[in-house]
Amino acid sequence: MTNSGFVPLKHIIVTQLDAGNGVLVDLNTKQYYQLNETAMLIWRALENGHAFDQIVAELMTVFTVDREHAVASTERLLRKFHERKLVRTAE
Amino acid sequence: MSVGGSTARDRGRGDLSTSKLVEYYSVADRILCFKGVDESVLNLARKFLGGYYFTPINLAEAGPPPAHLIELHKNTPPALPATDSGFEIEDGHCFTSNDQIVLEVSGSTIVIGPPELNRTDVWLSESTPGRHQLALNNVILYAVQAALRRAGLYQFHAGCVLPGNDSKAVLLVGDSGSGKSTLTATLLLGGWNFVTDDNLLLADSSAGIEAWALRRYFTFDEATLQNSNLTSFKQSIGGRVPGKAEKFRFYARQAFPEKFVDTCLPGAILFPTVTHEPKTRVEPLEQGDALARLIRQCPWATCDAAVAPLHLQVLSKLVTQTRSYTLLAGRDVFDDPGSIPGLIAQQIEIP
Numbered sequence: 200m201t202n203s204g205f206v207p208l209k210h211i212i213v214t215q216l217d218a219g220n221g222v223l224v225d226l227n228t229k230q231y232y233q234l235n236e237t238a239m240l241i242w243r244a245l246e247n248g249h250a251f252d253q254i255v256a257e258l259m260t261v262f263t264v265d266r267e268h269a270v271a272s273t274e275r276l277l278r279k280f281h282e283r284k285l286v287r288t289a290e
Numbered sequence: 291m292s293v294g295g296s297t298a299r300d301r302g303r304g305d306l307s308t309s310k311l312v313e314y315y316s317v318a319d320r321i322l323c324f325k326g327v328d329e330s331v332l333n334l335a336r337k338f339l340g341g342y343y344f345t346p347i348n349l350a351e352a353g354p355p356p357a358h359l360i361e362l363h364k365n366t367p368p369a370l371p372a373t374d375s376g377f378e379i380e381d382g383h384c385f386t387s388n389d390q391i392v393l394e395v396s397g398s399t400i401v402i403g404p405p406e407l408n409r410t411d412v413w414l415s416e417s418t419p420g421r422h423q424l425a426l427n428n429v430i431l432y433a434v435q436a437a438l439r440r441a442g443l444y445q446f447h448a449g450c451v452l453p454g455n456d457s458k459a460v461l462l463v464g465d466s467g468s469g470k471s472t473l474t475a476t477l478l479l480g481g482w483n484f485v486t487d488d489n490l491l492l493a494d495s496s497a498g499i500e501a502w503a504l505r506r507y508f509t510f511d512e513a514t515l516q517n518s519n520l521t522s523f524k525q526s527i528g529g530r531v532p533g534k535a536e537k538f539r540f541y542a543r544q545a546f547p548e549k550f551v552d553t554c555l556p557g558a559i560l561f562p563t564v565t566h567e568p569k570t571r572v573e574p575l576e577q578g579d580a581l582a583r584l585i586r587q588c589p590w591a592t593c594d595a596a597v598a599p600l601h602l603q604v605l606s607k608l609v610t611q612t613r614s615y616t617l618l619a620g621r622d623v624f625d626d627p628g629s630i631p632g633l634i635a636q637q638i639e640i641p
Contacts, residue, residue: 212599214606216577222585224602229377229592231585233578 203244203251205277205286213242223285232283237262241276245286314356315344318491318502318553320441322434323356331362331414338430342489343503343552357441359409360433367399367413377593381428384593391594393432396425402436405596410437424533439590439597443491443502444604447587449474450485450501450554453635458557459485459501460640461612463587469562469619471510473630475518476623480631483549484542492604499608502553509537517624520545556608557640559584560617567620570630572637580614581606613639 207213215221219236234242240261244254251273258269280286311332312325322344326332371392376385382395389404397420399413412433415421435445449462449470464470474487487508490501509531515521520540528539543550561575561583575583584605585591591601615638623630 210595212602214581214602216581216606217610218577220576220578222578222581222602222606224585224592224598226592226595226598229589231582231592233582235578 321356323359325361358437363413398429452483459554461559469564476627508540559614562617570620572615575614
C-alpha cells in the first residue's frame with residue numbers, strides 16, 4: 200500500500216469544529232481556509248500518513264458514497280491542497 | 291539577533307524583588323512583571339496600565355511567579371534584523387524569525403523573546419515623534435499584548451454583555467461602524483449586565499473559554515451618547531480619547547456599578563451589521579463561518595507563530611461553546627431602542 204503522496208507542511212495549523220468541518224491557517228502567508236467535513240477528513244488522513252486507497256475507503260464509509268465519487272473528491276482536494284502549498288510531496 | 295538573560299520566572303523571585311524599579315501587576319489571574327531602567331519609563335507603563343484592569347500587587351502577596359517580564363530600556367536598541375521577513379503593522383513593521391519577534395514601532399524597538407524565556411524587551415524611541423504620548427502608548431500596548439498572549443490571555447475586540455445575573459454572556463463582534471457600540475449602549479440601558487464595550491481578554495479554563503474585562507472605560511462617539519441618553523450620566527463621561535478625537539470615555543462602572551461583571555463565560559456571539567430595514571433580526575451562523583470571522587478580527591492569531599496554535603484553539607473552543615448569529619440591526623435600534631434587549635433575548639439561544 201503506498202501513501203497518498205502528500206504530507207501536510209509544518210506551518211499549517213488546523214482547528215476542527217463540532218460538525219467535523221474546520222479551518223486551516225497558513226502561518227507563512229497568514230491565509231486561512233475553511234474546510235468542509237470531507238476536506239477535514241482528508242486532511243486528518245494526511246496527518247496520519249494514510250494511503251490514497253485508505254482515504255478513499257474512509258470517505259466511502261463516512262459519507263456513504265460510491266468509490267468513483269470518493270476517488271474524484273480525494274484527487275480534487277489533494278490537488279487543491281498542493282496548489283495552495285498546504286502540503287508537500289512525500290519523499 | 292537574540293536577547294539573552296534570565297527568564298521571567300528566574301527573575302520574579304530573585305534580584306528583581308529588591309529593586310525599586312520593578313512592579314508587579316495582576317490581570318485575569320496572571321501576574322506580569324514590569325522592569326524599568328528608571329522612574330520615567332515605569333511611569334509610562336503605570337499611566338498606560340491605569341486605563342486597564344491591571345492591579346498593582348506587592349511581591350509578598352503574589353503567589354505564583356510572574357507569567358511574563360516586560361523590561362523597558364532607554365539605551366541604544368539592538369540592530370533590527372537584516373531581513374525582508376515579516377509584515378507591516380500599524381505604525382511599524384514586524385520582523386519574524388524562528389524563535390522571536392522584533393517589532394519596530396514609531397522608532398521604538400520591541401523584542402519578544404522565545405516562548406521559554408517569557409520576557410519582552412522594549413527600547414523606547416529617543417526621537418521627538420517617537421516620544422509622543424500616543425506613540426509610546428502604542429509601543430507599550432504592543433508589548434503588553436504580546437506578553438499577555440504568552441501568558442495565555444488573548445486580547446479580543448468585542449462588546450460583552452449579559453442578559454441576567456446568572457446567564458452566560460453575549461459577545462458583540464464587529465469592526466468599527468458595525469453598530470457594536472450603539473448596541474452595547476442599548477443593552478446596558480435595557481438592564482443588561484456588562485463586562486466591556488470593546489476590549490476583553492479570552493482565556494482557556496477548565497470551565498471553558500472565559501472573557502475578562504480589560505479596559506476600564508467604554509468609548510462612545512457623541513451621537514451614541516446622545517441617542518442612547520447616556521448624556522444624563524454627566525459624571526461618568528470623561529474626556530476625548532487621545533488619537534480618536536470623535537470618541538469620549540464613558541465610565542460605565544461608575545454609572546452602573548451593580549451591573550459590572552469582571553469575568554464570565556460567553557454563550558453566544560453576535561456579529562452586528564447596520565441595515566436600513568425597519569426591524570432588527572438575527573440569523574444563525576455556521577460554526578466555520580463564525581470561526582473565520584473571529585480569525586479576521588484577531589490578526590495576531592495568525593501572525594504570532596509561537597502562540598498561534600493556542601490562540602486559534604481558544605477561538606475554536608469559543609465557537610464550539612457558543613451559538614453564533616449575524617445581527618442585522620434595523621432602524622428600530624434608533625427609533626425604538628427599548629424593544630431591542632427583549633428582541634435579542636428572544637431570538638438567540640444561549641446554551
